[in-house]
Amino acid sequence: MRGILYGVGLGPGDPDLITIKSSRLISEARVIAYPSLSGGESFARSIAANLITSGVEEIVMDVPMSVERGPAQAAYDVGAKRIEAALLGGNNVVYLCEGDPFFYGSFMYIYARLVENYQVEVVPGVTSITACAARAGKPLAARNERLTVLPGPLSTNELRVRIEGAESVAIMKVGRHMNKIRSVISDLGLTAQAMYIERASLPDELVCNLENAPEKAPYFSMIIITKGADPWL
């Protein structure tokens, strides 16, 4: 009997925002897997830490930080082989994923490698966009409003075009793209409607208007622009 691969979303960071289902799967797991970034601590593992039982086998994918895709893909290749071995041995494997597995999650790389030959179940999680909106007190979309999600690394022109034609906008992965994004938003006259959120739901969370945001943003940071939402109408 082959094991089942579970890709579980852990939400934005507060362990209380893990779902009951993900929580149970992690507590019962005998094999877990997760990525770590360039040998650093794994954010995904830190969210789930209190649920992981002792003696569990941990498959760690050490993903190098690099603009080239090759080295990261090689790390997922190796990780997928180890996960495959556990599944063939009859063990379920629970892959830990911050946020949601199919929303900018690293689980997609493992999923693509194993879904053809193994049973895989994806357990959705709370995404950072709704967590950030909650913490900023800004409704994202009501009634017939549209929402556009953009990654911060997009080019200045692409960001400008996409933000200009949008209603509510969530810009993910601000990080080192802060200055570029800030000036696009300023050029469009939208700074007053923009909020900055970093490490939403964690103890060191920061929420402020974009104009008061720090010069340097961590990878897990977001800007939300709410242009039209008026829940009174």
Add this chain to the structure above:
Amino acid sequence: MRGILYGVGLGPGDPDLITIKSSRLISEARVIAYPSLSGGESFARSIAANLITSGVEEIVMDVPMSVERGPAQAAYDVGAKRIEAALLGGNNVVYLCEGDPFFYGSFMYIYARLVENYQVEVVPGVTSITACAARAGKPLAARNERLTVLPGPLSTNELRVRIEGAESVAIMKVGRHMNKIRSVISDLGLTAQAMYIERASLPDELVCNLENAPEKAPYFSMIIITKGADPWL
């Protein structure tokens, strides 16, 4: 001492997709509030049913189904007054919201009425978009990909323009707009990349290619189009 108003996201429908935090708040609540549609059963309440303790005060907002906003807003006005009375009496109130409170959630209407004068905390939930992507086995966005969320009631032209310029697209609230949406997607040559999901994560869930989707869709249905995501690259 005034009570605190909690707007809690319940996720897409499977009670196991409620977060630990929302679960605890509901179990401990002495006053809960939720909408019901035209006197029907409340979907939000049904998701949380097993967590609601007996003897709890239930504030029900019976929201009429109507294109006009007036009657619905009047129902939220009355509900907000009752919630206010409970808060002034020193009770916390837990408002139940399917999905996420700030993502097309009815909690926005209560939030707008009470946030000025009361302490409000929004607890994010799993949205239907990532739940549908999980069930359809379709990653929504990787790396620098964009995601566009569109409500089904938008006009044919608006849908066409927004889908054409997008990468991944999630179309919410398909319902009675099924035929219109289907023909826009067909005209754009995207039918083969479109999946239809109704009542994601519930026992009577339906997941299929758009071409096999039924003529009639319920309100809680979605179409996702994934044009570009390739997690191998």
